[in-house]
Structures are given as structure tokens and as C-alpha cells.
Amino acid sequence: xxxxxxxxxxxxxxxxxxxxxxxxxxxxxxxxxxxxxxxxxxxxxxxxxxxxxxxxxxxxxxxxxxxxxxxxxxxxxxxxxxxxxxxxxxxxxxxxxxxxxxxxxxxxxxxxxxxxxxxxxxxxxxxxxxxxxxxxxxxxxxxxxxxxxxxxxxxxxxxxxxxxxxxxxxxxxxxxxxxxxxxxxxxxxxxxxxxxxxxxxxxxxxxxxxxxxxxxxxxxxxxxxxxxxxxxxxxxxxxxxxxxxxxxxxxxxxxxxxxxxxxxxxxxxxxxxxxxxxxxxxxxxxxxxxxxxxxxxxxxxxxxxxxxxxxxxxxxxxxxxxxxxxxxxxxxxxxxxxxxxxxxxxxxxxxxxxxxxxxxxxxxxxxxxxxxxxxxxxxxxxxxxxxxxxxxxxxxxxxxxxxxxxxxxxxxxxxxxxxxxxxxxxxxxxxxxxxxxxxxxxxxxxxxxxxxxxxxxxxxxxxxxxxxxxxxxxxxxxxxxxxxxxxxxxxxxxxxxxxxxxxxxxxxxxxxxxxxxxxxxxxxxxxxxxxxxxxxxxxxxxxxxxxxxxxxxxxxxxxxxxxxxxxxxxxxxxxxxxxxxxxxxxxxxxxxxxxxxxxxxxxxxxxxxxxxxxxxxxxxxxxxxxxxxxxxxxxxxxxxxxxxxxxxxxxxxxxxxxxxxxxxxxxxxxxxxxxxxxxxxxxxxxxxxxxxxxxxxxxxxxxxxxxxxxxxxxxxxxxxxxxxxxxxxxxxxxxxxxxxxxxxxxxxxxxxxxxxxxxxxxxxxxxxxxxxxxxxxxxxxxxxxxxxxxxxxxxxxxxxxxxxxxxxxxxxxxxxxxxxxxxxxxxxxxxxxxxxxxxxxxxxxxxxxxxxxxxxxxxx
Numbered sequence: 119x120x121x122x123x124x125x126x127x128x129x130x131x132x133x134x135x136x137x138x139x140x141x142x143x144x145x146x147x148x149x150x151x152x153x154x155x156x157x158x159x160x161x162x163x164x165x166x167x168x169x170x171x172x173x174x175x176x177x178x179x180x181x182x183x184x185x186x187x188x189x190x191x192x193x194x195x196x197x198x199x200x201x202x203x204x205x206x207x208x209x210x211x212x213x214x215x216x217x218x219x220x221x222x223x224x225x226x227x228x229x230x231x232x233x234x235x236x237x238x239x240x241x242x243x244x245x246x247x248x249x250x251x252x253x254x255x256x257x258x259x260x261x262x263x264x265x266x267x268x269x270x271x272x273x274x275x276x277x278x279x280x281x282x283x284x285x286x287x288x289x290x291x292x293x294x295x296x297x298x299x300x301x302x303x304x305x306x307x308x309x310x311x312x313x314x315x316x317x318x319x320x321x322x323x324x325x326x327x328x329x330x331x332x333x334x335x336x337x338x339x340x341x342x343x344x345x346x347x348x349x350x351x352x353x354x355x356x357x358x359x360x361x362x363x364x365x366x367x368x369x370x371x372x373x374x375x376x377x378x379x380x381x382x383x384x385x386x387x388x389x390x391x392x393x394x395x396x397x398x399x400x401x402x403x404x405x406x407x408x409x410x411x412x413x414x415x416x417x418x419x420x421x422x423x424x425x426x427x428x429x430x431x432x433x434x435x436x437x438x439x440x441x442x443x444x445x446x447x448x449x450x451x452x453x454x455x456x457x458x459x460x461x462x463x464x465x466x467x468x469x470x471x472x473x474x475x476x477x478x479x480x481x482x483x484x485x486x487x488x489x490x491x492x493x494x495x496x497x498x499x500x501x502x503x504x505x506x507x508x509x510x511x512x513x514x515x516x517x518x519x520x521x522x523x524x525x526x527x528x529x530x531x532x533x534x535x536x537x538x539x540x541x542x543x544x545x546x547x548x549x550x551x552x553x554x555x556x557x558x559x560x561x562x563x564x565x566x567x568x569x570x571x572x573x574x575x576x577x578x579x580x581x582x583x584x585x586x587x588x589x590x591x592x593x594x595x596x597x598x599x600x601x602x603x604x605x606x607x608x609x610x611x612x613x614x615x616x617x618x619x620x621x622x623x624x625x626x627x628x629x630x631x632x633x634x635x636x637x638x639x640x641x642x643x644x645x646x647x648x649x650x651x652x653x654x655x656x657x658x659x660x661x662x663x664x665x666x667x668x669x670x671x672x673x674x675x676x677x678x679x680x681x682x683x684x685x686x687x688x689x690x691x692x693x694x695x696x697x698x699x700x701x702x703x704x705x706x707x708x709x710x711x712x713x714x715x716x717x718x719x720x721x722x723x724x725x726x727x728x729x730x731x732x733x734x735x736x737x738x739x740x741x742x743x744x745x746x747x748x749x750x751x752x753x754x755x756x757x758x759x760x761x762x763x764x765x766x767x768x769x770x771x772x773x774x775x776x777x778x779x780x781x782x783x784x785x786x787x788x789x790x791x792x793x794x795x796x797x798x799x800x801x802x803x804x805x806x807x808x809x810x811x812x813x814x815x816x817x818x819x820x821x822x823x824x825x826x827x828x829x830x831x832x833x834x835x836x837x838x839x840x841x842x843x844x845x846x847x848x849x850x851x852x853x854x855x856x857x858x859x860x861x862x863x864x865x866x867x868x869x870x871x872x873x874x875x876x877x878x879x880x881x882x883x884x885x886x887x888x889x890x891x892x893x894x895x896x897x898x899x900x901x902x903x904x905x906x907x908x909x910x911x912x913x914x915x916x917x918x919x920x921x922x923x924x925x926x927x928x929x930x931x932x933x934x935x936x937x938x939x940x941x942x943x944x945x946x947x948x949x950x951x952x953x954x955x956x957x958x959x960x961x962x963x964x965x966x967x968x969x970x971x972x973x974x975x976x977x978x
Contacts, residue, residue, distance in 0.1 A: 119167055119172070120166040120167055122667070123152070123155060123662045124151065124155050124160060124163040124164040125148055125151040125152040125155055125324070125662065126317065126321070126662075127163075127164040127165075127166070127167060128148060128151055128164040129148055129317060129320045129321075129324075130167060130172065130313075130317060131164065131167060131171075132144065132148075133313065133316055133317070133320075134167070134171050134172060139316060139319070139320070140320060140323075145323050145324060145327050146327060148320070148324050148327075149324050149327040149328050149331070149659070151164075152324055152328065152659040152662050152663065153328070153655060153656065153659045155659070155662060156655060156658035156659035156661070156662055157655050157658070157659075172310070172313055179258045179259055179755070180258070180259035180755050180756025180757060180787070181256055181257070181258060181259060181282065181283070181286070181755070181756070181757050182203075182204075182256065182257045182259060182758065182788050183203045183254065183255075183256055183758050183788060184203060184204045184255040184256060184257055184268050185200065185201060185202050185203055185204060185254075185255045186200060186201040186203070186222075186225070186252060186253075186254055186255075187200040187201075187252070187253050187255070188200075188251075188252060189225065189251075189252045189832070190248045190249075190250070190251045190252065191241075191247055191248030191250040191251060191275075192221050192224065192225050192238060192240065192250050192252065193218070193220065193221035193224065193238075193239065193240070193241065193831070194218065194221060194241050194243075194826075194829065194830065194831040194832075195218050195221040195222070195225070195830070195831055195832035196218075196827065196829075196830025196832060196833055197830065198827075198830065198833045198834075199218060199221075199222075199824075199830070199831070199832030199833055200834065201822055202822065202834075203788070203790065203820075203822075205818060205820055206788070206818055206819065206820035206822075207784045207785070207788055207789070207817040207818045207819070208780065208781065208784035208788075208789045208791070208802060208817055208818070208819040208820070209788070209789070209790045209791070209819075209820050209822060210791050210793065210798075210799050210802055210803075210819065210820070210821045210822065211791065211792045211793070211822045211824060212793060212794070212796070212799050212822070212823050212824070213794060213823065213824035213825060213832075213835075214794055214825075215794055216826055216831065217794070217824045217825050217826050217831055217832070218824050218826065218831030218832025218833070219792050219793070219794055219824065219832075221831060221832055222792055222824075222832060223290060223762040223792050224236070224238050225238070225250075225252060226288055226760050226762075226790070227288050227290065227760075227762075228250070228273075228275065228279065229252070229254060229273055229279060229280055229283050229286075230279060230280075230283045230284065230286040230287075230288050230760065231278070231279030231283070231284045232287075232288035232293065232760075233288075233292070233293055233302070234292035234293065234295075235292075236292070238250050238275055241829075243829075249274060249276065250274065250275040251272070251273060251274040251275070252272075252273050253270055253271070253272055253273070254270070254271045254273060254280065254283070255268050255269070255270050255271075256268065256269055256271060256282060256283070259756055269282075271283075285753065285755065285757055286757050286758050286759070286760065287746065287749065287750035287759050287760070288759075288760040288762070289742075289743070289746045289750075289759070289760065289761045289762065289764055290761075290762035290763070291762075291763075291766065293742070293746060294738070294739055294742035294743070294746070295742070301707065301715040301716065301717040302715060302716060302717070302745075302749075308675065308679040308680055308683065308752075309754060310675050311675050311676055311679065311680055314668055314671055314672040314675060315672060317668055318665045318668050318669065318672065321663045321664075321665045321668065322663075322665065324663050325660050325663040328656050328659050328660050328663070329656075329660065331656055332653055332656045332657070332660075335649050335652055335653055335656075337649060338642060338645055338646070338649075339359075339639075339642050339643070339645070339646040340639055340642060342355060343635070346628070346631060346632045346635060348628070349628045349629060349631065349632035350628075350629050350632060350633075351629070351631075351632025351633055351635060351636050352632065354371050354632075355636065355643070358371060358372075358643055358647065359643070359646055359647065359650065360647070360650065361647065361650040361651040361653075361654040362651075363647045365644065368640060368643055368644055368647065369640070371636060372636040372637050372639070372640035372643055373633075373636075373637050373640070374630070374633045374634045374636075374637040378630055378633065378634070379630075379634065380603065380606075381606065381626075382627065382630040382631060382634060384603070384606050384607050384610055385610060385623055385626060385627040385630065386627060387607075388607060388610045388623070389620070389623060389624060389627060397607075398608060401604050401608045402608060404554075404604055405601065405604050405605065405608065407554070408554070408555070408597060408600060408601055408604065411551050411554070411555075411597070412597055412601075414540075415593060415597070418569065419588075419590045422539070422569065422572045422576065422588060424582070427572075427576055427579075427582055427585055428582050429535065430532070430535045430536060430539075430576050430579070431576070431579050431580060431582050431585075433528065433532040433535050434532040434535075434536075434578070434579065435580045436528045436531075436532070437525065437528035437529040437531070437532040438580065439528075440521070440524045440525035440527075440528045440529075441463075441525040441528070441529060443521050443524075443525065444461070444521040444522045444524070444525040445461055445462070445525075449461065455509075460513075460516075461516065466517075469513065469517060472496050472497055473486045473487070473517075475496050476488065476496040480494070480496045481493070481496075486514075487510050487511070487513070487514050489502060489507045489510055489511050493507075495510070536576065536577050539573055539576060539577075542566070542569060542570045542573060543566075545563070545566065548562065548563075548566045549562060549563070552593075552596075554600070555593070555596040555597050556596050556599065556600050557592065557593060557596040561592050562593075565588065565589070565590065565592070565593055568586060568587065568588040568589070571586040571588075572586045572587070572588045610623060673708060676708070676713075676714055677708075680714055680752075681706040681714050681716075683752065684704065684706065684714075684716055684748055684749070684752060685704045685706065685716075685748075687747070687751060687752065688704040688716075688718075688744050688745055688748040689704070690748075691743070691744035691745075691747045691748050691779070692740070692741075692744045694775065694778075694779050694782075695740050695743055695744055695772065695775045695776060695779060696740070696771055696772055696775040697740040697741065697744060697772075700733070700737055700740065700741065701721045701722075702718050702719070702720060702721060702729060702733070702741050703718070703719060703720075703721045704716055704717075704718055704719075704745065704748070705717055705718075705719050716745065716749075718741045718742075718744075718745055720732060729741065734767075735767040736767040736768050736769060736772060738767075739764075739765075739766060739767050739768055739772075740768065740772055743764060743776060747779070747783075756786065756787045757787060758787060758788040758789065758790060759783060759787065759788075759789050759790070760789075760790045760791075760792075761780065761789070761790070761791045761792070762792045762793075763792065763793050763794070763798075764776055764780070764791070764798075765777075765795070765798055773797065773798065773801055774801060777798065777801035777804075777805040778805045778808075778809075780802060780805070781802060781805035781806045781808075781815070781817065781819075782809065784806065784815075784817040784819070785809070785815050785816075785817045796896065797896075799821060800895065800896060802819065803819055803821070804895075806819040822834065823835035825872075827868070835876075843887070844880050844883045844884045844887055844888065844956075844960065845957065845960060847876065847880040847883070848877075848880055848953050848954075848956060848957040849957070850876075851873050851876055851877045851880065851953045852950050852953050852954065852957075854869065854872070854873040854876070855870065855873045855946050855949045855950050855953070856946065856950065857869065858870045858873065858946055859946055867943060870943055870944075870946065870949070871931060871943060873949060874928055874931040874943070874944065874949060875928075875931040877924075877928055877931075877949065877952070877953055878924075878925070878928040878931050880956075881921065881924045881925055881928070881956060882925070884921070884956060885921060888960050888963060888964065889913065889917065889921060889963070890906075890910075891906040891909050891910075891967065892906070893906045893907075905971065906971075908970050908971045908973070909967035909968075909970050909971050910970075911970045912963065912966040912969070912970040917959070917963060920955070920956070920959055924952060924956060927952070928952075930942070
């Protein structure tokens with residue numbers, strides 16, 4: 119044991135210290151121990167067992183049956199049925215046919231779980247029979263020390279045999295058939311085998327506990343879809359689902375990028391198309407539209423960008439500055455003019471219009487303004503005088519001045535730059551383009567308003583920093599993403615247009631779908647790997663519960679102790695029972711895990727044949743008794759043994775041997791014999807008496823007579839006529855006869871009839887005990903004459919007449935009578951008188967016999 123697994127040593131220590139099998143909780147604790155040991159996580163191993171610890175385990179206590187009472191629903195046994203067994207080492211339950219002996223026998227077989235116990239019934243003649251039940255008082259016998267207090271066990275047929283009585287062996291006709299000619303297992307095994315056998319049971323229980331734990335580790339792993347069985351993911355999954363797989367490997371395999379997911383969606387959509395060429399054309403057209411949208415957006419962004427905005431602001435600022443310079447010059451030039459505003463923008467437009475009018479209508483062939491003699495003002499059409507001519511010529515010089523020209527040029531350039539700004543699409547058009555890009559409405563509208571605000575501000579801005587900001591980043595990102603998506607669709611569809619390309623894309627889609635499935639169930643894969651790792655640990659622990667080594671050891675012990683011991687005990691029992699000359703040998707056969715079956719077979723037959731086909735019934739019974747006793751005496755516990763008519767079919771020689779063996783058994787354990795044969799009762803009593811005389815036996819024998827009262831069987835007889843001495847019995851007959859006067863009718867007759875029957879038996883006993891001085895006894899083989907022959911001379915004719923008269927008068931109460939001669943019942947006083955006369959005869963006759971033995975006469 120000290121070389122075995124730590125958990126098994128712990129189990130062995132528990133058996134030694136507790137002297138019982140472990141509870142469910144203790145089995146679970148041993149399973150925990152085994153798991154930790156298998157995973158090499160055990161903090162401390164079980165210490166070695168001390169030498170002799172196993173062999174020194176005390177055996178279980180013996181047992182005695184004290185009484186059987188409160189019997190209900192067992193055959194015809196009545197409410198008063200009971201067996202008082204406390205004062206008997208050998209209890210003989212005697213009763214004639216129909217007295218209830220078989221009911222007690224069946225009850226004992228079911229109480230003890232006897233082999234082939236059969237079915238037990240209540241009284242089949244009752245309309246509503248009770249369920250079989252009984253109470254049994256037992257006393258435990260400690261191996262060392264006095265007997266303990268008694269315990270009352272309650273039994274009913276539904277619960278099966280009583281645990282404390284299951285080891286009590288019971289012999290009956292059915293048992294004799296099993297032991298006599300068929301293979302049967304030994305009931306009792308050597309203590310070392312019991313210990314190893316219990317370790318085997320514990321190992322099996324621990325293994326079962328571990329298997330239950332493994333069964334609870336139910337997989338939560340989803341089943342891979344059938345359409346992905348041929349995908350690369352299926353093979354990757356098989357590689358991952360191993361107990362040694364690390365988390366990093368799972369993370370590496372069970373992942374799919376966003377690009378991969380988008381590719382999967384694109385492939386699925388493309389492969390779902392019935393006409394990929396048509397869709398390819400649509401995607402190409404969509405890409406072209408996106409390119410145009412991008413170009414327009416780039417132009418619009420550039421036109422309002424930092425560079426262009428700076429150019430427009432600079433031009434507008436230059437125009438403002440140059441106009442201010444020209445205006446300052448004009449102000450100084452025209453200072454003192456009667457009208458204000460000369461040189462301002464309004465005035466200048468007026469001058470330009472007048473100049474255009476003069477060129478077109480008033481003086482088309484003359485340089486403007488016309489200040490020659492007789493010329494008129496093109497506005498008021500009055501003839502110009504000297505001052506007017508000078509003022510008009512001064513206006514012309516002002517207009518043609520360099521500062522004015524530069525201001526006008528700057529203003530024209532600024533206006534042209536502003537006019538070159540691209541227009542802003544309306545809200546509907548802008549939204550439609552944005553939707554095509556996949557840009558959400560809120561972001562799209564915010565950008566449109568920002569661009570519009572920036573464009574409007576540019577028309578008057580003189581400072582770039584004050585312009586509203588328009589961020590095109592999200593627009594460009596959406597456009598780029600959508601472009602990439604459409605390009606992938608375009609390329610995918612281009613690959614689908616030919617057959618080979620379609621196949622390649624189908625393979626790629628299968629790969630992507632499988633990878634996506636693995637990514638979605640990454641945690642399930644991790645959990646399954648952990649489950650497999652746990653199961654592997656449990657299986658390693660289960661391997662530590664293997665019983666191979668224990669079975670080998672048990673087989674070694676069984677061969678050396680059980681098989682040989684059983685056969686040796688059988689041979690010894692055959693010798694004791696007088697069957698040593700029978701051609702029978704006990705054989706055994708291993709059934710594994712230290713279990714053997716035994717079978718009595720013919721010795722050296724020339725062909726295979728059952729012994730029942732050769733041996734007589736009596737010889738078969740002797741073989742069965744020897745096998746039964748070899749089995750029953752194999753235990754080191756002091757347990758009762760129950761026999762139900764053990765001498766059936768035996769001759770006188772074997773009967774005496776069986777009686778002597780039972781008397782010998784009664785010296786070391788309680789024996790209960792149920793019989794309807796007076797011969798066996800007498801043989802047993804004589805055997806006990808003989809062993810007391812020659813071997814100093816102190817075994818106590820007690821006869822328990824049972825009888826039937828009406829329909830109730832198994833009732834203790836009012837007088838034990840076969841166990842009680844005639845003098846005491848006759849006193850009891852007189853008392854019972856007098857008690858009959860207290861009853862009426864049928865009860866009175868039954869009591870009186872029973873008293874008459876007992877009186878008849880006691881008269882017979884008086885012949886054996888007194889008239890013949892015990893020289894000749896029924897069913898006793900030997901004749902004892904020493905010191906008695908002279909007593910026979912004391913017998914007189916009146917002695918014989920008294921005995922003969924009483925025997926004849928009361929014969930009808932003990933022997934069956936013809937129907938035409940019904941039995942009569944004497945009066946109570948008549949029975950009392952007859953019993954008293956026999957009682958009065960005994961004492962003087964014994965005095966005469968004693969005097970005759972001493973050679974002197976007696977006048978008594």
C-alpha cells in the first residue's frame with residue numbers, strides 16, 4: 119500500500135480507522151485528492167501506513183437473535199406467533215405439519231436475505247391479508263468484552279433483508295440444491311480479501327465520482343455549420359480544440375479584420391448576382407460618377423482653400439487701398455467744387471456713362487470729352503462756356519490719371535476672382551452626392567453650410583483669419599472608402615465574369631466566412647479548450663483509480679486463502695458429516711477481482727456429468743451441508759446459523775453426524791433449527807448432552823414447540839410436552855384442565871382437547887422416563903442399561919394396566935381417527951383425576967425401582 123497512489127493510502131487509512139466504507143462526502147474528498155495528485159498539485163502526500171495497521175484491524179462484532187415477535191402477514195402465522203431465543207445456544211423450533219414451522223422458515227430466509235428465498239405471502243385465505251412484517255430483537259457480541267444491549271429491528275417485505283442479518287447463513291432445501299450441484303460464490307471472505315475488496319469498491323466509486331464530474335463538463339461549443347465543414351476554418355478548429363492549445367494561438371487564429379469582413383460582404387453580394395457583367399458595368403459607372411464628384415469637390419475646396427482665399431482677400435485689399443489713394447488724389451484735385459462726391463464710385467460710373475453716350479451719339483467722331491468751340495455738355499446739353507470747358511477738361515484729366523487706372527484695374531481683378539468662385543449645389547443635389555458616398559446627413563449638411571458661408575464671406579473679406587472654416591476631411595474619407603469598396607466590387611465582379619475566377623472567389627468567400635465564424639466564437643473555443651484540459655485532468659485521475667494491481671493482489675490472496683480455505687473447510691465438513699467416502703471434490707473458478715465460484719463435482723469421472731445424476735438424494739444433501747458449512751464458517755464473526763429441516767433424505771448414520779456437528783456449532787455460535795421431526799429434536803438434544811459429558815460443552819439447548827390454534831399457526835404450545843419432564847408436565851395439564859372451566863363453547867373444548875393431547879404425550883414420556891428408566895428412548899440409537907436392568911423387576915401388572923389404560927383412553931387425541939368414530943372429550947374432573955393418578959403413580963414406582971436395584975424388597 120505504501121507504494122501506491124497517495125489517495126489510495128488515504129482510502130486505506132480511512133478503512134483502518136473508521137472500520138466502514140466511506141460516505142458519499144468522503145468519496146468526493148478522495149476524488150478531490152486523486153485529481154490534485156494527477157495534476158501534480160497535491161500540497162502533501164498521504165503518509166505511509168504503519169506496519170501491521172491493516173492486519174490489526176479488529177473484526178466486526180458477532181450477533182445473537184434474542185426473539186422474533188409482532189409477526190404480521192407471514193403465511194398463516196397468527197398475531198401471537200413468537201420465538202423466544204434468548205436462553206438458547208441451540209434453539210429447536212418443533213412443530214408438526216401445519217403448525218407454522220414453514221412460515222417461520224420463510225420469515226428467517228427473508229430477514230437474512232437467504233439465497234433463493236422466493237416470495238413470501240400473507241394468509242392467502244384472508245380477503246385483505248396484511249403486508250409481511252415482523253420485529254426482531256438482536257444482541258451484538260463484541261470481539262472483546264461483554265455483549266452489548268439489545269436492539270429491536272423492524273422488518274417489512276418492501277424494504278428487503280435487514281442489514282445486520284444479511285450475513286446470517288440459512289440452510290434449506292433450496293440452498294441444498296444450490297450448494298449441492300451448481301457453482302456459487304462464497305458468502306464470507308478472508309479479512310485481507312475483504313480489505314482489498316473494499317479498496318477495489320472504493321476505487322470504482324471514486325472512478326464513478328470522477329466520471330460524473332467529467333459528464334458535468336458538457337461542451338458549450340457551437341457546432342460548425344455544415345456549409346463550413348470543408349473550409350480552412352474547420353481544419354484550424356480541429357487543430358485548436360486540444361488541451362495543450364495556448365490562448366495566444368486562439369487569439370491568432372480566431373480573428374478577422376474589418377477589411378476582411380467588408381470583403382466577405384462584397385463577395386457574398388457579388389456571388390449572389392445572377393449577371394455579374396451587368397453589375398460590373400454599373401459599378402464602373404458609379405466609380406466614374408464618384409471621380410467626377412471628387413474632381414468637383416477638389417475644385418471647390420481649392421477655390422475656397424487657403425491659397426485661393428488668400429489671393430482673393432489680397433486682391434480685394436489691393437483694390438480698396440488703390441481706390442483710397444485715387445480718391446485722396448481726386449479730393450485734393452477737386453477741392454472747392456460746388457458739388458461733393460466727385461471721384462467716388464457713383465460719380466465715376468456717371469462719368470463713364472456720359473463718356474459712352476458722347477462716343478455713341480453726341481460726338482462719335484470726336485475724342486471725349488468734346489471741349490471745342492460750340493460743344494455742349496452731354497449731360498445737361500448746354501453749351502460749354504470757359505469755366506465749364508476748363509472743369510470738363512479737368513474731369514477728363516482726373517479720369518485718365520494713373521492712380522485711378524490702377525484702382526480700377528485692382529477692382530476689376532478682385533471682381534474677376536470672386537466671380538470665378540464655383541457655385542454651391544442646392545441642398546438636394548448635395549444630399550444625393552453625400553448619400554452616394556455613404557456620408558451621414560448631419561455631417562453632409564454641416565459641410566455644405568460651412569462651404570456656403572466661406573464662399574459668401576470671401577466676396578467681401580479683407581482678412582483670411584476671419585473666414586469661416588470648411589473641413590473636407592470626412593467628405594474625402596467617405597469618398598475614398600466608398601471608392602475602395604466599389605473598386606473591390608469591380609475587381610471581384612471582374613473575376614466572376616469567367617468561370618475560373620468565380621471558383622476562386624467562392625473559395626475565398628468560404629475562407630472568409632469560416633474565419634468570421636471562428637472570430638465570433640473565440641470565447642467558446644477558449645472555453646472548450648479549458649473543458650478539454652479539465653477532462654484530461656479527470657481522465658488522468660481516473661487512471662490513478664485503476665484496480666489492476668489491487669485485483670492481482672486480491673487474486674493472490676484469494677488463491678492462497680479463500681479458495682484453499684473453502685476447499686479445506688469443505689473437506690473437513692465432509693469428514694465430520696460422515697461423507698468422506700463420497701466421490702466428490704470441491705472445485706473453484708476465478709471470476710476476476712478476487713471473486714471465486716465453488717462447485718462440488720464428481721471426482722475423476724470419465725465423462726462430464728452432474729453429481730445429482732449419480733449421487734442419491736441423501737448423499738447430495740450431505741455434500742450440500744458440507745458446502746454450506748464450509749461457507750458459513752468462513753467468517754471470523756460469531757453469527758447465528760439457521761437450519762430448516764437439514765436431515766431430509768438422510769439415513770440414521772448421517773442424521774447422527776449432522777446432529778453432532780450442529781451441537782458442536784452451538785458451542786461457538788447460536789444455532790436455530792426448525793423441524794417437524796421428533797427424531798431430529800431428540801438427536802440434537804442427545805448430541806448436546808453427549809458433548810457436555812465428553813467435551814465439557816456448556817451449550818444450552820431449548821425446544822420451542824409451536825402449534826396451530828384454529829386458523830392461527832406458529833403459536834407457542836401451552837405445554838412443551840417434548841422438553842418438559844413428565845412430573846412438571848402433568849402439573850401443567852391439571853392447571854390447564856382447570857382453566858378450561860373459565861371458558862364456554864368452542865374455546866372450552868379447544869383448551870380441553872389440547873390438554874388431552876398433551877396428557878397422551880406425557881404418558882408416553884412416562885414410559886420412557888419412568889417405567890423403562892430412560893434405558894430406551896425414541897430416536898436415540900444407543901440403549902443405556904448400566905444400573906437400570908434390575909429396576910425392571912419392580913414392574914407389576916397394575917403398573918402396565920395403568921399405563922396401557924391411559925394410552926388407549928387418550929389415543930384419539932394424538933392419532934387420527936376414522937370419521938365414523940368421532941373423538942370424545944372427557945369431563946374436566948375426569949381428565950384431572952386421570953392425570954393425578956399417573957402423577958401419583960410415579961413417586962412410589964421410582965421408590966420400588968430403587969429398592970429393586972439395591973437388591974432389597976419394597977412394600978411401598
